[in-house]
Amino acid sequence: MMILSGDPPKSRVLTLLLLVIILALAATPFLFPGAKALNVAAKICIFAALVASYDLLLGYTGSVSFAHTMFYGIGSYAIAIALYGMGPNWAAVATGIVVGLPLAALLALAIGLFSLRVAAIFFAMITLAVASAFQVLASQLSWLTGGEDGRSFQLPELLRPGTVLISKSLFGFEINGRILTFYLVFAISGLMILALLRVVNSPFGRVLQAIRENRFRAEALGFRTVFHLTYANCLAALVAASAGILNALWLRYAGPDTSLSFSIMLDILLMVVIGGMGTIYGAIIGATIFILAQNYLQSLMGVASTAASEAGLPLLPGLLHPDRWLLWLGLLFIASVYFFPTGVVGRLRQGGGKKTASPSH
């Protein structure tokens, strides 16, 4: 319980689900062969951490930020530019981290302080404007960021796929640099999620929830809400930038489409709402469901689309085209905000609570 900061999943089904997800992720290199499965697993890890950090803002302080991909992008670009400019060595990795993380935190501080001067309602709009300006900036400063093409780079020797750490003859599996990178991503993402659990279950996290429920009352109780909100913003930005670093390390690339685009912001929103706001665990569930759907359901839609066009149905082929899958997600998103505002985790906890309560009566 210590490791979960006294906030267990509180539902048998949810616990089982989380265990299955985490074990499957941990065993992916051995259970599911092939590059695609490993990519999907790494993406789930990275997004689980990213979405959990967004949950700290959306679920625990109740403020909608559209600038979360900006911090994610800062992390990605920092490591990519450092490794691109300084060559594939560990000093470059360290430089990227040392430059990227404080930059993200400082920017979060600036946005936080600025939007706190103006009405709270402006926060979502201001973050949207700042994020879009940053996106344009990143694609225009091509001497630094590589523009629309982004930056590809080499990893340090230890993390390269060609580096064989334990040869196949020993266990029947080859452990190479790629798998080591995967476990690096897995471990750091897991640590960040545990750290976020610690944050939200600390007295600080309780104050954030108080601010979410009634900012005026929290202020009247003597809490400096300005300090708490800005601090939460900076923490979320730090985790997002770290997730960005992991993303760039995994892809060996940073570009506007993989780290900055508005569609990633929408993905994050969808994951947090589907998983369940204000639970942290929802991030793991949401990211898993969403990314599995993104990678495997889309091809199913393609099959359905061609089937519909062969059957000569009007309109349906266009609506079912794999590129239109955001349409269905958008509908799902609206439906889940409307019908299941607490998401999968909230639902499971509710169900579990009833079950444990009934025998005592």
Next chain:
Amino acid sequence: MTDLAATDPLPKPKRDLAPILLPVALALLMIPLIGSTSSWLTLTVASLAMGMMIFIMASGLTLVFGLMDVLNFGHGAFIAVGAYVATLVLAPFAASIQADSLLANLAVLAPAALLSMAVSGALGLVVERVLILPVYGQHLKQILMTTGGLIVAEQTLYALWGPQIIPMPLPASLRGSFILGDVAIAKYRVLAMLIGLGIFIAIQLVLNRSKLGLLIRAGVENREMVEALGYRIRRLFLGVFMTGSALAGLGGVMWALYREQVHASMSDDLTVLIFIVVIIGGLGSIGGCFIGAILVAMVANYGGFLVPKLALVSNILLMVAILMWRPRGLYAVTSR
């Protein structure tokens, strides 16, 4: 406080002129910086035209917020829908668009614009009933719901029209420029300015000279009091929402003609611009929205001419500067 006799006229409301002088001062300041008077005039007309178009799109959003405290992140969808619907009319009548007769051109353009307004207004009705009514009074859910609506609308447009950019050529008689001495002023910009100014005056007249406008202004200031007096503010709000959506559709048509192309992603870029305008102007203020739109357009045009690199962040800088001066926007009309 001084006592007023019954016969004394009511004290005049204090006029706040500083925001109005701001764009004027900015324009005058630019004369020496730009150097040539003719390019200054061209840029100023361009900013005014662009500002009027942005104003048309943003006016609905600011009233919707001011009146009912509803944050509509899907406002951009109405813009894109308006532009796409216009192509339905403009494409079959491409011949009369290319004819060099103002009358023939307008005979196609006007129905296209009206149809766009009707469709986006009707869509506004659906959005208000389906997306906004259930989450009334909850900001967080409003943002999420309307963002979801924006995704669905955009993707539906892609599904119906395909992902490619649709060209939308300007009518023949609106192409080219008026030449006054060495100053060239694009004809379409003059038209856009006239329409924008007309709509601004119409909105101001309705708001300040009619009973409907009185109720809307009263609702912006204190919703509960208007309800307590027995007026159905929900219905009033629905009307404002539909009008705002229709205006966004019109703005979309005008913007598409200005850019001479239609694309579903146009709503994304414009949404950001409109938010900045609404924030600068002060949520709920039509006058502030008008000045804000012109300021944003001026900064974009002058900035793009003087320091092209700065144009990327100029809007943000403008917003920061204005909010440092007046944290609630140029005109703070709501009590929230």
